[in-house]
Amino acid sequence: xxxxxxxxxxxxxxxxxxxxxxxxxxxxxxxxxxxxxxxxxxxxxxxxxxxxxxxxxxxxxxxxxxxxxxxxxxxxxxxxxxxxxxxxxxxxxxxxxxxxxxxxxxxxxxxxxxxxxxxxxxxxxxxx
Numbered sequence: 001x002x003x004x005x006x007x008x009x010x011x012x013x014x015x016x017x018x019x020x021x022x023x024x025x026x027x028x029x030x031x032x033x034x035x036x037x038x039x040x041x042x043x044x045x046x047x048x049x050x051x052x053x054x055x056x057x058x059x060x061x062x063x064x065x066x067x068x069x070x071x072x073x074x075x076x077x078x079x080x081x082x083x084x085x086x087x088x089x090x091x092x093x094x095x096x097x098x099x100x101x102x103x104x105x106x107x108x109x110x111x112x113x114x115x116x117x118x119x120x121x122x123x124x125x126x127x128x
Contacts, residue, residue, distance in 0.1 A: 028095065029112050031119035036128050037070060041120050044113040045069050048103040062090075070127045085121035 035041060045064040049055040055064040062072035062079055073079050073090065081088040092098035094114045103110065120126075 028109070028114040028118060031112065031115040033119075035116050035120040035123055037120060037126065038128065041113075041116050042066060042069055044111045044116060048106045048110050048113060054104060074125070080121055080125045082121065082125060085118055088117075088121050091117055091121070 045055070046066050046069075049064040050066075050069070053059055055062060057063055057065055057068070062076070063069065064072065076089075078089045080090065085091065089098065090102075091114070093100075093102040094109070094117060095101075096108070101108070103113070109115075
């Protein structure tokens, strides 16, 4: 009986130790519709990013408030990379490829912000 219990414990330890998370994979659902900055993306930025101490007025760049988000995103060519959208700095932070993953303290990819941002950049990052 002792051998069975010990064998079961050893087997359990081996199985559990084999379950290791090597990397986080962020799935970005593809957005195929035309993305409106004002209607689709801006509300996600305001709700999840333009919070006190984060990307609000006078805090961390870019400012993602309703009034300043577009100009702030376009002010730095690294934030929005039209030639290589997947290399846009904002996208890298949103997908966790650049640390710390954004939005801080929020669920991963709230409202599919990653997909909307990527589609918006691929569509020319218009102020629409």
